[in-house]
Amino acid sequence: MDAVVLALDSFKSSIGAADAVAALRDGWISVDPHREITLLPMADGGEGTLDAFAAAVPGAERVPVTVTGPEGDRIAASWLLLPPASDAPDGTAVVELASTSGIELLGSPSRLRPLDADTRGFGEAIAAALAHGVSRLVLGIGSSASTDGGTGMLSALGARFTDAASRPIPPGGRGLGSLSSADLTGLPALPAGGVTVLTDVTNPLRGDLGAAAVFGPQKGAGPDEIALLDAGLGRLAALVDVDPGTPGAGAAGGTGFGLIAWGARLVPGADAVAELIGLPAAVGAASVVVAGEGSFDGQSAAGKAPDLVRALARAAGVPVALVAGRIAADADVSDFADAVSLTELAGSGEASLSDPARWLFAAGAELARRLA
Structure with a gap:
């Protein structure tokens, strides 16, 4: 069975990484209930x-x-x-x-x-x-x-x-x-x-x-x-x-x-968190990987967790999608197989921040439909 790896960082001041990947998984399986999904929440040393x-x-x-x-x-x-x-x-x-x-x-x-x-x-x-x-x-x-x-x-x-x-x-x-x-x-x-x-x-x-x-x-x-x-x-x-x-x-x-x-x-x-939780091996065995964080912008390519997940997936030849609270205009998402903004799903940043689990569920369902 094709495996999906969900490796999101925390959405700061909104929802922690562990809760974020759980909500995304629940949304995915509401559309694709038989998919094998591995939850590997990411962090960089800060909260979460x-x-x-x-x-x-x-x-x-x-x-x-x-x-x-x-x-x-x-x-x-x-x-x-x-x-x-x-x-x-x-x-x-x-x-x-x-x-x-x-x-x-x-x-x-x-x-x-x-x-x-x-x-x-x-x-x-x-x-x-x-x-x-x-x-x-x-x-x-x-x-x-x-x-x-x-x-x-x-x-x-x-x-x-x-x-x-x-x-x-x-x-x-x-x-x-x-x-x-x-x-x-x-x-x-x-x-x-x-x-x-x-x-x-x-x-x-x-x-x-x-x-x-x-x-x-x-x-x-x-x-x-x-x-x-x-x-x-x-x-x-x-x-x-x-x-x-x-x-x-x-x-x-x-x-x-x-x-x-x-x-x-x-x-x-x-990098260290990825090694300690076994992310490289999990990505190598996956058919789809999902990265994410609260705000994906031009600085997200400078060693942040989503960029690391994207690099691991690219090296393994595995498609990688992005979920973010917001995707800034200066962000390069061309390497992602798909990208979903919670702000766009919810209609505004305020709406997405008020109930991030709801919109992560929606993002998971949307990705399941698009990538099935």
């Missing part, structure tokens, strides 16, 4: 990474944990335990910054904390996974609420960041302004299988393309706060033996920098 692995990897187990959220309160979260493998005999832990220290946890723009949110909760979840005894860590670092250079995360793992009076600095980017000493000797050893960090960001730590300047505004930082945060990151860089210009050091408000200092390896998120 945990859900993507949970949906795609048989035997994955959510492990609950209570951590310090970006507002300083205790929140319920989880990390994901993947089954043992030859290169990770005690299992792999997937930990997501978005669900522990992410901007979505703040809920509304009025609750943004550009100077005071930090990454401690992310570090606490990593520490819990290490205490479980896993052989490998996979860390998704998209959707950060803070610009603390990863100091909150590293502090939760045993590092010490102090001011001139040897007192711990306050949490968040604000605390970096008083940073005088950084002691990383208390950090635990990396697990035997190492620490792989998933990110689609290649920005350096500082400067016009750095963490504060590029990503600070979306976290609520104005010009004066951006300058303060960038200066604080400079104080951190002067104390830690990592090149602040390293690609990805500015990811997640400088969390990439902190993870490099621990010894982690930063990799393109979508």
